[in-house]
Amino acid sequence: MSDATFDLAIVGAGPAGMAAAVEATALGLSVCVLDEQAAPGGQIYRGITRPAGLDPQVLGPDYWEGKALAERFLACGCDYRPGSTVWHVDAGELSFAGPHGGGTVAWRKLLNATGAMERPMPVAGWTLPGVMTAGAAQILLKASATVAENAVFCGSGPLLYLVVAQYLRAGVKVAAVLDTTPWQAYLGALRHMPAALPGWSYLSKGLGLLREIGAAGVRVVRNVDRLEMRGRDALEAVRWRAGASEGEIATSHAFLHQGIAPNTNLARAAGCAHVWDEAQLSWRPRTDAWGAASRPDLYCGGDVAGIAGARAAALSGRLSALAAAADLGRIDAAGRDARAAGLRRAMRRELAARPFLDTLYRPLPAFRVPAVDDVVVCRCEEVTAGALADAVDAGAMGPNQLKAFTRCGMGPCQGRSCGLTAAALVAARLGMSEGEAGYFNIRFPVKPVPLGAVAAAGGKPAG
């Protein structure tokens, strides 16, 4: 508990939250940063302050770029609270819980920098032990130097290829890469190539990863259009189909990935308006050029406000910090704009390659909504695609009615693993756009907390 009111509270210590804290403290703001991880870094710089004993070249230079930022963050004088899950946000106050206890923090401005999470990839058998996300494989590698031999990597997107390359650099054998990027996507993406040239470093890095995987002689199957994880009590094999060919690979580890999506639960529960982003096939809080959300006391920065990568996340965190300082009267508008000019130029370079990447790695419809009825969509409540389709046919008109009819999205993950799938399923079945179909109503607490913590925080009512 703390009696002080912080000028700025930041939820999330990834690149966005860390950079915002450094900028804001330098402008004289009092800053509190809460993150549920035990150490700073967020997803990309996971474990950066606690090296897991890997050869530095395994993770590559993009990862080590985070070291200087993390060091500046830890030295910036903010009140950093690791192991603190923020589960409730009120006007001027938030509640957190964690292994070191919980409490409340009072603030004048709040920056939501909760980042992204992996897009659900609901294929048959994806709940079997042994099936994980590619991000999970990377987290185990980065933070714990822990790896699995002979895994099958399935899906599409830069993060998938990066993790495979990191495995190979670490000398770990990879059984196969089952690539679901359809060949048509390459044609579609070409259109965005000229505009992407200022972001050339992203494109050349991506090509480099694919070359690295090819040179290592890993089996790569392209144009995969169906996947099935098979096994009784745990994964035993991955079955795939690519047009007319199909096959099965025996393995006890499969890592799935088809891009990432903003982790919006906190912003939603806090009442921020959201917009559907058709290019990124995801919802994000509506923000202005400073990251200000529809709620005047709240900013959203980094990947939670739209997927743009680590460097863009840091830049947007800094822009929000400048805006907060100006809103609180610590700098004037001219000072804010002068400081922001260079950041905005850098941001334009970071964003140049996005349309190209979003088009190339747009997930296939077949992997967004399962075509097979008995595939589980909601992992928590074990609700299948068939049960959801039946509920729509029985009159469920949108994601929230679907939830009421089937319990889909009512488990502890609060729809994080099924929300995009359920909403896409409703939209497809009713012939609506996903933007029209909407999303689950999300209320506090955004993470299940022990009832004791709720009582201690004064029995906060919903929403």
Add this chain to the structure above:
Amino acid sequence: MFRSLATPETPAIGIEVDGRRIACAPGENLAAVLLRAGFGPFRSTPVSGAPRMPYCMMGVCFDCLAVVDGVPNSQTCLTAVADGMTVRRQEGASAAAFLAAEGLADE
């Protein structure tokens, strides 16, 4: 099976997993230690009793829940090991206790 690429640090601490002692380094991620120890499944689901193991490793999916130091519904992927920590498999129904917190939001 997961394995470590790092040369083991000494001195190691120990946690007790289903009555078995597992050596690990201070501050390591609990789910990673459990995966390397071959612990599994971590839990069974309340609905069908299906076995589950960590899926996301970042606090999103809740498939890594186990009973840690007697506390059910602990997200092992967000927990650091401590000397003498005890871990048990979580069988379906104990999830009910903490779903009560969700109920608070759904009333």
